[in-house]
Amino acid sequence: MTQHYPLPPPNILSRLRQGQVIPAHPLALTPEHKLDERHQRALTRYYLACGAGGLAVAVHTTQFAIHNPQIGLLKPVLQLAKETSQDTNTIIIAGICGPTAQAISEARLARDLGYHIGLLSLAALKTETEDRLIDHARAVAEVIPIMGFYLQPAVGGRCLSETFWQKLADLPNLVGIKIAAFNRYQTLDVLRAVAQSGRAEQISLYTGNDDNIVVDLLTKYEFTFGPHRTVPVPVAIVGGLLGHWAFWTKKAVELLDRVKAVRNDSSIPADLLTLAAQVTESNQAVFDPDHNFAGCVPGIMYILQRNGLVDHIRTFDEHERLFPGQTERIEAIIRRYPHLTDDDFVREHIDQWLKP
Numbered sequence: 466m467t468q469h470y471p472l473p474p475p476n477i478l479s480r481l482r483q484g485q486v487i488p489a490h491p492l493a494l495t496p497e498h499k500l501d502e503r504h505q506r507a508l509t510r511y512y513l514a515c516g517a518g519g520l521a522v523a524v525h526t527t528q529f530a531i532h533n534p535q536i537g538l539l540k541p542v543l544q545l546a547k548e549t550s551q552d553t554n555t556i557i558i559a560g561i562c563g564p565t566a567q568a569i570s571e572a573r574l575a576r577d578l579g580y581h582i583g584l585l586s587l588a589a590l591k592t593e594t595e596d597r598l599i600d601h602a603r604a605v606a607e608v609i610p611i612m613g614f615y616l617q618p619a620v621g622g623r624c625l626s627e628t629f630w631q632k633l634a635d636l637p638n639l640v641g642i643k644i645a646a647f648n649r650y651q652t653l654d655v656l657r658a659v660a661q662s663g664r665a666e667q668i669s670l671y672t673g674n675d676d677n678i679v680v681d682l683l684t685k686y687e688f689t690f691g692p693h694r695t696v697p698v699p700v701a702i703v704g705g706l707l708g709h710w711a712f713w714t715k716k717a718v719e720l721l722d723r724v725k726a727v728r729n730d731s732s733i734p735a736d737l738l739t740l741a742a743q744v745t746e747s748n749q750a751v752f753d754p755d756h757n758f759a760g761c762v763p764g765i766m767y768i769l770q771r772n773g774l775v776d777h778i779r780t781f782d783e784h785e786r787l788f789p790g791q792t793e794r795i796e797a798i799i800r801r802y803p804h805l806t807d808d809d810f811v812r813e814h815i816d817q818w819l820k821p
Contacts, residue, residue, distance in 0.1 A: 468603075470638035473581040473610050477556050481582075481641060481669045484682075484703030484725065485518025485556060486718045488711040489526035490546060491765055492538075494779035500541055504775045507818040509549040511774055514814060515715040515807070518704070519556030522546045523571075524584060525620060526708040526762060530781035532562045532571070540574060547578050558582045558612065558706070563589045565601045572608035582640060583609040584706070588621040595629040606636050612706075613642035615655055615673070619758050624651065630658030634668060643706045644681075645673025652681070660688040660698040670702045675709040675748045679741030682724045683733055701728075708761065709748050712768040713807045720744075743802050750794040763787045767795060772811045774818075 472478065490512070493504035512520060522543055523531060531538040543559055550557060559575035561568050561583040572583050585605055587598055605611055613633050616622025622645070633639055644655050652674060659668050672681035682705065687697040710717040720740070727733060751768065753760030762785050766778040778787070799806055 487519035510818040516718040523560035634662035641669040
């Protein structure tokens with residue numbers, strides 16, 4: 466029996482390959498841990514007004530807890546984002562989690578709601594062999610086009626070999642990979658694997674390395690293979706699917722536009738490298754690596770609350786919280802680098818985004 470691997474619409478594939486700002490969509494909750502639809506909708510409207518090319522929903526920044534059937538928020542959150550985003554050119558990506566049966570069920574839900582791609586988390590299969598992970602990915606890929614996801618171990622991921630990424634790249638509807646290893650060596654493993662797969666032009670690479678965003682996007686990667694090693698294979702990280710781009714998103718869009726304008730030049734403007742360090746410094750404050758990223762989601766929500774885009778900072782995981790001194794570090798970044806923020810843009814439009 467011939468296996469069928471669905472692909473996204475041609476316009477979505479084209480935009481994915483061009484490189485987009487894709488925020489990892491947060492979750493707006495009431496004090497009672499119910500979905501705050503008004504602010505959840507406002508967040509989606511904010512991202513689209515900023516010029517984001519896509520949305521990633523039900524991912525780490527949305528809180529993986531919503532995949533728990535007892536919480537019951539997976540379908541409502543996916544549905545609200547899809548209904549709020551009416552532009553047919555917007556890339557809509559759903560996080561897919563759990564063991565194979567659960568992942569297939571979530572993939573069907575996302576597909577039926579009109580999502581284009583499933584971002585495949587392997588966190589639930591930490592003890593499985595890599596061949597078993599490929600079987601899992603193949604089963605999900607028969608339902609929905611997939612984007613691979615190298616998630617760092619600190620937030621539930623695992624280390625994966627270059628061979629694993631080579632095998633994953635063989636799936637005909639693997640349309641992208643989000644590289645969020647937060648590790649240069651492991652990032653290179655993915656890049657080499659894609660270069661060697663012969664599908665570098667079909668697999669869109671997106672940085673999820675929130676600690677190295679600008680340099681990931683600026684770097685031109687080349688790899689050579691075979692006994693003679695005479696023909697280099699170019700590979701590029703074309704865009705970002707990032708929790709860091711869930712706030713100050715308009716500036717992220719402006720940044721990616723600027724990177725696209727210069728990354729094929731023979732030299733890179735020095736101020737872009739300075740900006741790269743500033744972005745990483747801001748990420749250090751927001752993502753809280755000092756506490757193994759436990760303050761990451763609350764740090765993002767603090768900025769969104771500060772701008773009025775959410776009412777409350779609420780998480781399902783009691784270990785995820787703002788740590789002492791974290792808000793002071795974030796405020797210091799805002800004072801030091803006001804050019805990174807979206808404050809004026811949000812202030813001008815927030816009333817419109819909050820309308821029913």
